[in-house]
Amino acid sequence: MRIGIPRSLLYYYYYPLWRVFFEELGAQVVLSSPSTKGILAAGLKHAVDEVCLPVKMFYGHVLDLVAKVDMIFLPRIVSVEKREYICPKFLGLPDMIRCLKGLPPLIEVDINLYKNNRDFYRAVKNIGSIFTRNNLAIVRACFKALQAQKKYFRLLNMGLMPAEALALVEGRTEDKSQRKKERLNIALLGHPYNVYDPYISMDIIDRLHKMDVGVTTAEHVPERITRSYASRLPKKLFWTLGNRMIGAAFHYLEQPGISGMVHLAAFGCGPDSMTGGIIERYAHSAGIPFLSLTLDEHTGEAGIMTRLEAFLDMVQWRKAAFSS
Numbered sequence: 001m002r003i004g005i006p007r008s009l010l011y012y013y014y015y016p017l018w019r020v021f022f023e024e025l026g027a028q029v030v031l032s033s034p035s036t037k038g039i040l041a042a043g044l045k046h047a048v049d050e051v052c053l054p055v056k057m058f059y060g061h062v063l064d065l066v067a068k069v070d071m072i073f074l075p076r077i078v079s080v081e082k083r084e085y086i087c088p089k090f091l092g093l094p095d096m097i098r099c100l101k102g103l104p105p106l107i108e109v110d111i112n113l114y115k116n117n118r119d120f121y122r123a124v125k126n127i128g129s130i131f132t133r134n135n136l137a138i139v140r141a142c143f144k145a146l147q148a149q150k151k152y153f154r155l156l157n158m159g160l161m162p163a164e165a166l167a168l169v170e171g172r173t174e175d176k177s178q179r180k181k182e183r184l185n186i187a188l189l190g191h192p193y194n195v196y197d198p199y200i201s202m203d204i205i206d207r208l209h210k211m212d213v214g215v216t217t218a219e220h221v222p223e224r225i226t227r228s229y230a231s232r233l234p235k236k237l238f239w240t241l242g243n244r245m246i247g248a249a250f251h252y253l254e255q256p257g258i259s260g261m262v263h264l265a266a267f268g269c270g271p272d273s274m275t276g277g278i279i280e281r282y283a284h285s286a287g288i289p290f291l292s293l294t295l296d297e298h299t300g301e302a303g304i305m306t307r308l309e310a311f312l313d314m315v316q317w318r319k320a321a322f323s324s
């Protein structure tokens with residue numbers, strides 16, 4: 001059976017887990033193609049106007065899979081951490097997507113870890129029962145999947161980008177680009193599906209590398225550190241990804257090697273407007289240059305790149321002034 005996974009949204013966090021799980025149960029995992037103008041255009045045509053850019057892109061990825069797979073994996077993710085929630089848009093995804101015509105059957109399960117992990121294992125058992133009646137095989141697949149996921153997170157924490165970490169988890173060898181010594185190091189913060197999707201982010205990571213700028217992201221900071229830093233907020237945020245971003249930002253503000261901070265936000269994203277605002281205030285008090293870039297389907301590449309280059313020039317001058 002061919003199971004489709006959209007290369008979008010939480011793909012950047014949990015793809016190793018679900019790929020290994022499905023493959024261990026004998027399914028073939030099919031990913032949607034990398035994001036393109038055409039995929040976004042398909043998403044824009046079918047999505048409701050009010051949703052954010054990443055959700056519109058998600059529609060396009062689902063449509064890209066329609067003719068290629070027997071089922072599409074589309075969990076309803078409510079919470080991925082105890083006593084925290086994830087953005088409500090994830091909750092509504094299966095209901096929004098179900099309205100599309102001509103879809104293959106969807107694998108819809110609720111994943112809600114708000115109270116405890118039991119719901120996760122219940123969800124895994126429900127999904128596994130589509131493929132086998134052998135509970136032991138499901139448990140074994142789940143165990144291997146969790147191991148792969150752990151390895152992926154460990155590699156991200158070591159400073160790898162998702163594509164490099166995925167290649168290692170899958171046993172592929174990645175072309176190691178020979179980067180020159182970086183003149184600056186920038187913390188690039190944002191939701192992973194904005195930061196790592198080369199189309200949405202306008203390939204910002206690669207462009208920065210080409211300008212000899214090192215890039216470090218929230219996923220490079222181990223979770224125990226982001227949690228500890230995020231707990232400095234007088235009131236905890238509701239959203240897991242927002243907390244992770246804030247914790248990483250607070251951590252980077254104390255690292256002498258970080259010369260500036262860029263926040264990538266999606267237009268129409270409530271959580272981003274709040275987390276971006278908080279990070280900006282703390283960056284200003286810490287005296288760290290901060291740039292906020294908001295992306296939507298109309299954002300012009302030239303405008304974003306001009307602002308980024310001007311920001312980097314300013315960071316470079318500042319660095320030179322402080323070191324002289």
Ligand code: SF4
Pocket residue numbers: 052053054055087088089090191266268269270271272
């Ligand atoms: S957190 Fe923001 S960008 Fe992410 S799905 Fe929710 S509204 Fe969209």
